[in-house]
Structure formats: structure tokens, C-alpha cells
Amino acid sequence: MKREPPQSIADYGPLFFPAGMLLIFFVVPFGTMIAVSFFQRQEGGFYTPAFVFSNYERFLTAFFGGVLGFSLMLAVTVAICCVVLALPFTYLLSRLTRRLQVIWLVGLLSVLSLSEVIIGFAWSTLLSRTAGLSNLLVKIGLLEQPVALFPSFGAVLTGMVYQALPYTILVLYPAIVRLDPTLMEAARTLGSSPIRAFFNVLVPALRNTIMATLIMVFIFALGSYLLPQILGRPQHWTLSVLITDQAIYQSNMPFAAAMAVFLVLVTLGLVALTLLIGRKGEKA
Amino acid sequence: MDTFLKTSVSRRTVLGAGVLGAAVLAMPNILRAQDKSLKVGVYGGYFKDSFDKNIFPEFTKATGIAIESVAEPTGEAWLVQLEQAAKAGAAPADVSMMSQVAMLKGQTTKLWTPLDLAKIPNSKNLIDRFVNKYPDGSIAGIGAVSWYITLVTNTDVYKEAPTSWAAFWDKANADKLGLLALVSNSFLLEVTAKTFFGSTNALDTEEGLLKAFDKLAEVKPNVRLWYRDEAQFEQSLKSGEIPMGQYYHDVTGLAASEGHPVRSTFPKEGGVQDSGCWALSRASKKVDEAHIFIDYMSQPAIQATLSRKVGTSPTVKRELLDLSDKEFAAVSSDIEPIIPRYDLYTTKSDWLNQKWTELIVG
Numbered sequence: 001m002k003r004e005p006p007q008s009i010a011d012y013g014p015l016f017f018p019a020g021m022l023l024i025f026f027v028v029p030f031g032t033m034i035a036v037s038f039f040q041r042q043e044g045g046f047y048t049p050a051f052v053f054s055n056y057e058r059f060l061t062a063f064f065g066g067v068l069g070f071s072l073m074l075a076v077t078v079a080i081c082c083v084v085l086a087l088p089f090t091y092l093l094s095r096l097t098r099r100l101q102v103i104w105l106v107g108l109l110s111v112l113s114l115s116e117v118i119i120g121f122a123w124s125t126l127l128s129r130t131a132g133l134s135n136l137l138v139k140i141g142l143l144e145q146p147v148a149l150f151p152s153f154g155a156v157l158t159g160m161v162y163q164a165l166p167y168t169i170l171v172l173y174p175a176i177v178r179l180d181p182t183l184m185e186a187a188r189t190l191g192s193s194p195i196r197a198f199f200n201v202l203v204p205a206l207r208n209t210i211m212a213t214l215i216m217v218f219i220f221a222l223g224s225y226l227l228p229q230i231l232g233r234p235q236h237w238t239l240s241v242l243i244t245d246q247a248i249y250q251s252n253m254p255f256a257a258a259m260a261v262f263l264v265l266v267t268l269g270l271v272a273l274t275l276l277i278g279r280k281g282e283k284a
Numbered sequence: 285m286d287t288f289l290k291t292s293v294s295r296r297t298v299l300g301a302g303v304l305g306a307a308v309l310a311m312p313n314i315l316r317a318q319d320k321s322l323k324v325g326v327y328g329g330y331f332k333d334s335f336d337k338n339i340f341p342e343f344t345k346a347t348g349i350a351i352e353s354v355a356e357p358t359g360e361a362w363l364v365q366l367e368q369a370a371k372a373g374a375a376p377a378d379v380s381m382m383s384q385v386a387m388l389k390g391q392t393t394k395l396w397t398p399l400d401l402a403k404i405p406n407s408k409n410l411i412d413r414f415v416n417k418y419p420d421g422s423i424a425g426i427g428a429v430s431w432y433i434t435l436v437t438n439t440d441v442y443k444e445a446p447t448s449w450a451a452f453w454d455k456a457n458a459d460k461l462g463l464l465a466l467v468s469n470s471f472l473l474e475v476t477a478k479t480f481f482g483s484t485n486a487l488d489t490e491e492g493l494l495k496a497f498d499k500l501a502e503v504k505p506n507v508r509l510w511y512r513d514e515a516q517f518e519q520s521l522k523s524g525e526i527p528m529g530q531y532y533h534d535v536t537g538l539a540a541s542e543g544h545p546v547r548s549t550f551p552k553e554g555g556v557q558d559s560g561c562w563a564l565s566r567a568s569k570k571v572d573e574a575h576i577f578i579d580y581m582s583q584p585a586i587q588a589t590l591s592r593k594v595g596t597s598p599t600v601k602r603e604l605l606d607l608s609d610k611e612f613a614a615v616s617s618d619i620e621p622i623i624p625r626y627d628l629y630t631t632k633s634d635w636l637n638q639k640w641t642e643l644i645v646g
Contacts, residue, residue: 041634042392043630043632043633043634045389045392046367121519128520128525130523130525148508229512229513233510234510237645245466245637248361249360249469250360250633250637251363251389
């Protein structure tokens with residue numbers, strides 16, 4: 001079937017609905033946020049429309065730079081952990097029978113039905129001194145006495161990876177299932193070990209998918225604000241936690257908006273950079 | 285029967301009735317005003333449940349005004365929502381229970397409809413500091429309930445109750461404390477000032493505040509959890525995971541009465557007394573109902589019921605209440621309370637918040 005390029009405005013019709021939705025639910029709110037980020041904060045009150053840079057000035061300090069840096073580092077770590085875990089898992093999953101695959105996928109989807117609050121509290125119980133996993137280790141004799149494994153960076157990372165892993169698998173799954181099985185067979189016939197074939201054939205063949213998945217998980221993890229609060233110490237709080245504090249508890253909308261705009265810009269910048277590097281790599 | 289049939293209905297009457305009927309249908313406001321109701325915002329969870337069970341049904345019985353209770357989040361989230369809604373002319377709740385800091389912030393945008401004390405005769409029962417006034421003297425809010433933040437401990441871990449807030453600074457309590465995460469709801473600066481510098485007047489100057497921050501920094505190694513969400517700490521306190529901290533006296537007492545190994549202690553420096561006001565959103569049209577409600581809630585008998593059933597400390601004078609000494613001691617204390625420096629949270633809020641965040645995050 002040959003695709004005709006659109007001739008009249010009516011041919012663009014199907015695009016109007018998504019474009020409208022994007023306008024109403026993304027462009028307008030984001031525009032409002034940018035506008036508010038320049039408003040004048042009224043201490044002890046709300047804000048008045050103005051055009052000032054003081055909200056951005058307040059953000060540009062070593063303190064907030066550190067928090068931003070930690071948030072980005074945390075999101076990158078979560079993304080890498082998720083992909084490293086999900087890639088072999090999804091590959092093995094794709095080689096199971098249809099029936100087993102469905103059971104696994106339903107199980108993974110059910111994790112998505114858990115709210116962040118439930119995930120946070122469940123992990124805080126699992127990692128607690130009084131009722132947590134370390135009690136099992138004591139029973140087996142590996143530990144002298146139970147220890148608290150939270151709040152800590154490891155706990156935050158564990159909670160966030162747990163939350164993002166189902167998404168990662170669901171994004172990787174279609175690409176891996178569609179992958180030509182003869183590629184791996186050829187590698188095997190040519191004498192490659194299964195692990196070698198996995199790294200030398202499967203991973204390069206899926207390079208774009210892996211990149212896209214990393215970016216998706218990174219952005220997903222960047223917005224997390226509940227798990228770092230429940231499972232981490234204050235030094236593990238992400239920028240999103242501080243944005244929430246400003247918006248909800250300090251009613252300082254202009255400063256919260258400025259931080260959010262900054263976070264979005266940095267994120268977009270990093271994504272663009274990643275894509276650029278990826279494209280250069282392809283050309284080479 | 286005959287007389288009924290003979291009763292003539294004049295053309296005029298029919299027309300009149302028709303016009304009236306049409307008018308009623310065209311103006312649903314009249315119909316709505318007749319079935320009287322009021323939307324009241326109270327803190328969600330235990331507080332709202334207690335009010336729904338013990339207070340609101342009696343109020344409806346006494347006044348004929350139906351109450352629709354709205355669960356409001358703690359902190360200032362509700363203030364932001366009320367303010368945004370009022371800008372759009374809507375009121376998610378007519379009357380809300382608001383914290384003192386939120387009351388002051390709402391005052392700056394005239395969010396609260398000034399109340400008429402002539403319509404609230406029971407307001408004379410209140411302790412003076414529980415009447416919240418605009419700078420021009422008009423009434424922004426009327427004290428609803430007050431509550432204490434005290435020193436709480438797990439009784440399994442601490443056999444002896446601590447007697448002073450200084451226990452937070454004790455090196456023996458490393459990694460054992462749960463404290464509130466925000467400067468404006470933990471009131472730890474006031475606690476520090478009262479415990480180590482004599483009184484909260486030490487916070488009058490910026491040097492005094494910085495000194496309090498420095499002293500407070502010494503607590504950091506002892507803190508395991510800085511909590512925003514009450515459930516987060518309450519659970520850990522009950523299990524002994526985090527065996528000491530600051531928490532609400534009423535809820536701790538309730539947990540203890542349910543058999544959990546927790547206790548709430550009024551330290552010798554005093555518990556922190558915070559309070560909530562009833563305030564009327566300027567977007568609300570139910571001004572009369574709101575006054576009736578606030579007047580009803582200010583009766584000594586109702587305040588006593590609140591103390592017995594909800595565990596809050598009364599906002600009316602002690603001598604007007606029929607609470608026994610034991611009942612009073614359960615919700616309050618004769619030790620002079622630490623009253624938060626609400627003024628600081630409006631005049632210096634951003635500076636305090638920045639210093640505080642750097643203190644606990646940095």
C-alpha cells in the first residue's frame with residue numbers, strides 16, 4: 001500500500017485531537033508554571049504577578065546544586081540498575097512458553113497497581129530492625145543481631161528499582177520478542193557461548209531500545225519524591241521533595257515553579273545530549 | 285366533600301401559584317438555602333472520624349444544619365487549595381480548621397471572612413489567645429481545639445520516662461529519634477530556646493535564631509527519621525523501631541489506651557501547645573450557618589466533650605469546664621506550655637525554611 005502525503009487540512013484531522021490534548025494538558029500547564037516562576041513571592045502570603053529573577057537566583061547556590069546533582073545521580077543509578085536487571089530477565093522470559101509468559105506478565109502488571117505509598121511502607125517494614133529481613137539472617141545464623149537497613153541510600157535505591165522494574169520490562173519486552181531468533185542461533189552455530197552471544201549480538205542489536213528504556217526510567221525516577229522521604233535520610237531527598245516542600249508546606253509557588261522549570265530544562269538537556277551522542281555513534 | 289368541590293379556585297390564584305412555582309424552579313438557590321447545610325473541613329483520619337462520630341450528629345440535631353465534613357490535609361496544603369479555589373469563587377469547605385501559621389498566611393490575602401462576635405455569644409468563654417485577629421482588630425478565626433506536641437517514648441525501650449527535652453541531645457540516644465521534618469510544624473527552635481536559652485524570647489534576634497540552629501545541629505546524629513507523615517512515625521514508635529521523638533499528645537494517649545507500649549510525657553520545660561481555628565472562607569455563602577456552627581463549638585460543654593472523646597485540649601477557660609482534674613490532666617498539663625513563635629513563620633518564613641533545610645539536608 002502506498003501512503004499518500006496529506007493533501008488538505010482534513011487529512012491532518014486525526015492529528016487535531018492529540019494535538020489539542022497536548023496543548024491543554026501539557027503546554028498550557030507548563031506555560032503557567034514558567035509564568036509563575038517569574039512571579040514575586042510575598043513572604044507570609046502567596047504571590048503577585050511580576051517579572052523577577054529572584055526565584056532563580058535563590059536556586060543557584062551550591063546547596064541546591066548538590067541536591068540537583070544527587071537527584072540526577074540517583075535517577076541514573078536507578079535507570080542503569082533497572083536495565084541491567086530487566087534485560088537478561090526479559091530475554092529469558094521471551095524464551096518461555098506463551099502460558100508462562102502470560103503468568104509472569106500478569107504478575108508484573110499487578111506490581112504496577114501498587115501505589116508508591118504502599119511500596120514505601122512495605123519496604124520500610126521489610127528493612128526494619130524489629131520486623132525486617134535481617135531477623136531471618138539472624139535465624140539462619142548469618143547475623144549476631146537484627147539491624148535496621150533503612151533509612152539509607154541502599155533502601156531508597158531498592159524501593160525505586162522495585163517500582164520502576166515492571167515498566168522497564170514492559171518496554172523491553174516487545175522489542176525482544178520481535179527480535180529475529182536466527183540472530184542468536186547464528187551466533188551459537190559460529191561457536192559463541194550463550195553469554196557471549198547475549199553481549200555481542202543481542203545487546204548491540206537492541207541498542208536503540210536500551211537507550212530509550214534508560215531515558216524513560218531516568219525520567220520516571222527523577223520525579224520520585226515519596227520513596228526518598230520514606231526510605232532515606234534527609235541527604236537522600238531529591239529535588240522533587242524540596243519542590244513539594246516549597247509548593248505545599250511553604251506555599252511558595254514561584255520558587256517551587258522555578259525549581260521545577262530548572263529540573264525540566266536539565267532533564268531535557270541531558271536527554272538531548274544522550275540522543276546526540278547516540279546518533280554520532282551510529283554514524284561512525 | 286361537597287364543600288371541597290365547591291371551593292372555587294380563582295384564576296388569579298392559579299396564575300399566582302404558577303408564577304410562584306416557576307420562580308422556585310428558576311431559582312434553585314432558594315430551595316437550597318432551605319435545606320441548611322455546611323461543609324466543614326477537619327484534619328483527615330482520626331480527627332475527622334472522631335468529629336463525625338461524636339460532634340457533628342449532635343450539632344445537626346440541635347440546629348437542623350446538616351454537616352458535610354471534608355477531610356483536609358495537615359500542613360498548609362489545604363490553605364493553598366482554599367486560596368486557589370477562592371480565587372475561582374469556590375469553597376471546597378465553608379468553615380475549616382486551620383493552624384495558626386495558616387491563619388496568618390490566609391490573613392495576608394483576606395482569605396478569611398471577618399466574623400461577627402455578636403453572633404457568637406459563646407466566644408466570651410474562650411481564652412484570649414485563641415481568638416485570631418486581623419491587624420485591624422476584626423476577627424479572622426475562633427479557636428476550635430488546641431493540642432500538645434510532647435516528648436514520646438516507647439515504654440519497652442525506655443522503662444523510665446524522660447523528664448526534659450534535653451533527652452534529644454543525649455548522646456546515648458544516637459539514631460533513635462523521630463522528629464517532624466519542617467521548621468513550621470516541629471517548633472524545635474522554640475523547644476531549643478526554652479530548654480537551653482531560658483525562653484522563646486531568645487529567638488527575637490537573628491543571632492538568637494542562629495544560636496538555636498547551632499544548638500539544634502547537635503541533635504542531628506540522634507535523628508533516625510525526619511517525618512512529614514504522622515503514620516510514618518507512629519508505626520515505628522509503637523514497634524520500638526524508633527523509640528523516642530516528638531508527637532501529638534492526643535494520638536499517643538489513644539495509642540497507649542489501645543495497649544501499645546507508648547507514653548507521652550510533658551517535659552519540665554512544657555509541651556508545645558499548638559491550636560486550630562475555625563475560619564470561614566471568603567468564597568463561602570453560608571455566613572449565618574458558619575456563625576451558628578462556631579458558636580455551638582465554643583460552648584464549654586462541647587469543648588469538654590471534645591476533650592473526652594477526641595482528646596484535644598480545650599480552648600475555653602478551665603473554670604467553665606466540668607472536666608475533672610484527671611480528665612484535664614489527660615489532655616493538658618499545668619506546666620506552662622511552650623507557645624510557638626507564629627510571628628517568625630510569617631515575617632522570616634523563607635529565611636527560616638532555607639536555614640532549616642540546609643541544617644537537616646546538608
